[in-house]
Amino acid sequence: MRSLPTGQYIPGHSLLHQLDARVKILCFFILMAAVIGASSLWGYALVLAVLALLILFSRLPLRCAVAPVRRISWFLLVILLMNALFFGGEDVLASWGIFRLSYGGIKQGFRVVTNVVLILILGNLLTMTTLPTQVTAALESLGKPLKFIGVPTEEVAMILSVALQFIPILMEEAELIKMAQTARGARFESRKLSERAASFLPLVVPIFISAFRRAEELSLAMEARGYRNAKNRTKREKEPLAASDYSALTVCAFICLLQFFLLP
């Protein structure tokens, strides 16, 4: 548990690392639209080529970039089978009771799995090249229009940054509690579902008690120092976007337009 799984930030100086987090998030959504909009082989070839270039530009090992796909490969197989067997349609290849294997279902299954894999790798590239704190700051910045409908974006950003800072502490705490409960005979590895479920209670309740104790201490300390709300806090001026950021946005928008209007 101490080593974070795939998707975590990997420091670097690549082109992708240097792009502004706001731009990376916007580009991610634009490219995600391009993936969802792909409806032909040419469309998928385009997004695959873009993805290959992004992995190249990120200077990350291919194995790291595709690691989350390997982790959920069984899950992807289930999606493929569920689509292939339950999609229905006229072109049935074989049927067994409620299961109907159809050509349309197989095609739909492959399409869904490909979309999931491509979006998964795109998201992984975003998180591996951007610090979580940069992502929260970028989300605060991108969420500014929400202020007009009454969403307190500053408070949300404060909550997110406190959450981020607490994660390593909570992880350590959870690890300690798990070790302590194992020493007291908790059977986390039991094959019986009921024993496994019963082992959760002595793990979860102390984690919450300890976490809420920390919340109590921090809120008292903040209030004692005069903290009232996030609205009046000052912050470092955000750096303007660089030429490379505008270029990345333009290229992504062009790819999306190509996908929706020019490719068959």
Place this chain on the structure above:
Amino acid sequence: MTKMSSVKLSIITAICIGLCVVLPMAFHAIPNGGILFSPMHIPVLLCGLICGWSYGLLCGLAGPLLSTLITGMPPVAYLPPMMVELAAYGLVCGVMIKLVRTKKLYADLYISLMVALLAGRIVAGIARALIFAPGSYTLAAWTTSYFVMTWPGIILQLVIVPAVVAALMKAKLIPEWYPAQD
């Protein structure tokens, strides 16, 4: 119920969001713990119950998002439906606990929890059927993924959440809802 300051509510929400990232990691040490017991739901439900609907909603939206950013789980492709589901849990839990007042702590908690767990699943199913997988999402798939496969998680949440609320009240970390009872 004694009111907590907005700073404390914000910090509790932050802690619950942090636990949305940490609890699934702790549970993954237990074989199939993440899939069977849906540990990310517990902090969201608690946040809605303790802090109210707006904080519960934020916890439901931000918890899975931050977990994806930091740990890569849930995968990005499954993030939007999961955010919708958890946001509905946090929101409905917060609304229900304001509306339900039976003068009995556990009755309030169980009614709010059961309504929230059902409403969240219905909202998530509708979102999948209309937005995330239009045309390919069936009632059978919804029943299987939200009830058949997750029943151990539902039972565990119904056991753990009231137990944690009671433990937090006993430890005086949150105000008691019916102080005269004790």
